[in-house]
Amino acid sequence: MTEPQPDYRRPPGPEQPVTLGIDAETLATLQALQAEHGDMVSMLKPNGRLAYFVNDAVEVRRILARRHSKYQKGPGFERVKMLLGNGLIVSDGDVWRRSRTMIQPAFSRQNVHRLMTVMVECTDRRAASWARAAAQGETINITSETSDFALELILISIFGDDYENRILTEGENPFAFLSRDSTRDLSVVMKVRHLRELLLSIIADRRAGKGSQHFDFLSMYLDATDKQGNKFGDAELLDELMTLIVAGFETSANTLNWVWYLIAKHPNIEVRLIAEAQRIVPNVAAITAENLAAMEYTQQTLEEALRLYPPVWLFTRRSHAQDALEMYDVPPGTDIYLSPYILHRTDHYWPGPGRFDPDRFAPTDKPKKDLPYFPFSLGPRRCLGEYFSFLEMKVHLGLLLPRFRMQPVDDAEPELELAINLRSAEDIQMRPSIR
Numbered sequence: 442m443t444e445p446q447p448d449y450r451r452p453p454g455p456e457q458p459v460t461l462g463i464d465a466e467t468l469a470t471l472q473a474l475q476a477e478h479g480d481m482v483s484m485l486k487p488n489g490r491l492a493y494f495v496n497d498a499v500e501v502r503r504i505l506a507r508r509h510s511k512y513q514k515g516p517g518f519e520r521v522k523m524l525l526g527n528g529l530i531v532s533d534g535d536v537w538r539r540s541r542t543m544i545q546p547a548f549s550r551q552n553v554h555r556l557m558t559v560m561v562e563c564t565d566r567r568a569a570s571w572a573r574a575a576a577q578g579e580t581i582n583i584t585s586e587t588s589d590f591a592l593e594l595i596l597i598s599i600f601g602d603d604y605e606n607r608i609l610t611e612g613e614n615p616f617a618f619l620s621r622d623s624t625r626d627l628s629v630v631m632k633v634r635h636l637r638e639l640l641l642s643i644i645a646d647r648r649a650g651k652g653s654q655h656f657d658f659l660s661m662y663l664d665a666t667d668k669q670g671n672k673f674g675d676a677e678l679l680d681e682l683m684t685l686i687v688a689g690f691e692t693s694a695n696t697l698n699w700v701w702y703l704i705a706k707h708p709n710i711e712v713r714l715i716a717e718a719q720r721i722v723p724n725v726a727a728i729t730a731e732n733l734a735a736m737e738y739t740q741q742t743l744e745e746a747l748r749l750y751p752p753v754w755l756f757t758r759r760s761h762a763q764d765a766l767e768m769y770d771v772p773p774g775t776d777i778y779l780s781p782y783i784l785h786r787t788d789h790y791w792p793g794p795g796r797f798d799p800d801r802f803a804p805t806d807k808p809k810k811d812l813p814y815f816p817f818s819l820g821p822r823r824c825l826g827e828y829f830s831f832l833e834m835k836v837h838l839g840l841l842l843p844r845f846r847m848q849p850v851d852d853a854e855p856e857l858e859l860a861i862n863l864r865s866a867e868d869i870q871m872r873p874s875i876r
Contacts, residue, residue: 449770451480453492456773459484461492461778463517463755467858471780472722480787481769492776493729493769496784498813501768504758504777506820511764515757515776521861526676528684529825533765539667540681541821547661548825553832554730555656556598560836561728567837571845575873580850584868587697588620588690594833595689601653602661603643615639619687620694637679644678658685685826691862692752692832693815697837699750700743702855702869705799705847710799713738715843715876722839733835741799741832744814749797751781754863782863817858847871 461467473672474482474537480496495501504512513533522531529540546552567590574581596616598606608615618632646652647663662681666672673681711734722728743795756779764771773779786794790813791801802809817824824830849871856866 445562449772450768451491452483452769453478454483458487459492460487461516461776463520463530463859463861465857467755468780468782468859471778471783475783475787481766483769486776490774491772492774492778493771494778494780496780496787498784501779501784501813501815502819503766504764504779505756505815505818505822508764509820509822511760511762511771512758512777513761515759515778517755517861525684525687526680528680530684530688537822540677541825542672543665543667544662544681545825546665547658548829550730550828552656552661552716553829556829557728557730557832557836559597560594560833561725561840563590563597564837564840565725566590566593568841568844571841571873572875575845576876580870580872582868583701583847583871584865585620587701588694589617590837591690591694591697591833592616592620594693595686597657598689598829599658599685601655601657603647603653603659604613607643607646607652610637617687620690633683636683640657640679640682641675643806644675674829688824689826689829692824692826693833695750695752695862695864696743696746696830697834698865698869700746700834700838701847701871702865703746703749704742704842704851705849705871707797709795710742714742714838718839718843725840728836728839730832733832733839736835736839737798737804739835740831741802742838743831744802745797745799747816748785748791748801748814749795750863751785751820752862753816754859755780756818768851784813784815787813844876846874846876848874 455478459470459474461470461788474484474494475496481500482494482496484494486490486492514531518531525531527536529537529544532540567586571581571586573579592614596608596614600608615636643652643659644663646657653660659682662673662678664672704714718735721732721735758775758777758779760771760773760775763773785791788794817827849869851870857871858864858866
């Protein structure tokens with residue numbers, strides 16, 4: 442525990458201990474602290490540990506990027522570790538650096554482009570089911586639809602032909618519970634552990650030269666070597682695969698869920714998106730990396746949705762060495778709380794922060810990297826799958842939005858579920874129609 446010394450420069454804060462977790466109560470607490478004390482707040486937790494809430498954009502960037510080596514993962518990652526093991530999201534220090542170096546080449550733009558055909562195929566399957574629903578006057582659960590789309594896509598991208606030949610052999614996708622059950626409690630952890638035997642058998646066959654012969658992430662992970670020429674062991678590979686499966690679908694699924702809702706509520710934005718898609722990707726043959734890069738307004742729309750609804754709404758760090766920020770000191774052992782959700786809705790950074798306005802992200806002379814914005818984190822731990830995620834979401838919207846109009850079943854604004862990920866508390870129901 443940290444007992445700050447009197448000569449430490451500390452931000453203002455409450456005198457009473459503050460309880461923080463990863464839940465709705467924590468969001469309300471942090472918002473109240475910001476309203477009373479400003480964008481830098483210090484507090485003591487009930488166990489006596491010093492904690493800072495940092496909502497200053499410059500200091501957020503300093504902690505996550507320039508001074509990242511002075512910090513490690515903070516409180517709240519215990520649940521994530523139970524689910525994902527010691528994969529890239531959870532690991533620290535030398536373990537993290539080794540894994541990051543080995544995995545990064547798999548996510549080069551050239552490799553991601555090789556998976557665009559899979560993105561199109563998964564989108565086409567959604568189109569077929571949505572067309573049937575529209576013809577029969579049915580509603581669709583857009584939350585479930587976007588989750589199923591993103592989960593199928595990441596599984597095929599990881600396992601290639603083994604998705605059909607090894608994973609779907611019983612007819613039901615054994616990973617389906619990940620998109621249906623958002624609790625991430627012990628029951629989900631146990632279900633994940635039961636999948637490890639299946640994954641180990643796929644890994645063993647791949648090592649023996651059997652299984653999918655096409656490019657996929659598993660083949661890249663199996664070939665990856667560290668600086669000493671060592672490859673991932675089975676236990677390491679399992680942790681990294683589960684991390685990729687869960688993280689690889691949740692970000693895109695949650696973002697697309699909110700995007701369809703927001704587009705349906707803003708017909709003026711919908712018109713511009715459709716016009717861009719019809720001009721740049723009028724058919725499947727036009728789905729190229731160059732054309733997707735040219736879909737600037739679609740990119741802006743996705744970035745604005747991520748501003749309002751960042752998939753990870755709260756990041757934590759813990760200092761393991763003393764640090765000095767612009768105005769304040771950070772003693773070793775200090776817990777740091779950073780919230781993209783709060784920063785992205787702070788009005789002195791984003792005027793009219795509750796308004797959905799993709800033009801906030803229109804090209805300007807100011808570099809995007811300087812924006813007070815970090816839905817994918819910042820610095821060396823920034824999400825490796827960011828480009829993959831944007832590409833799949835552009836394919837999804839570019840092919841589906843010109844074909845289908847989505848109308849919300851009711852006018853109620855969805856409540857938030859604030860756990861490890863930010864989700865809609867209730868599934869969003871839409872009524873599709875053919876344009």
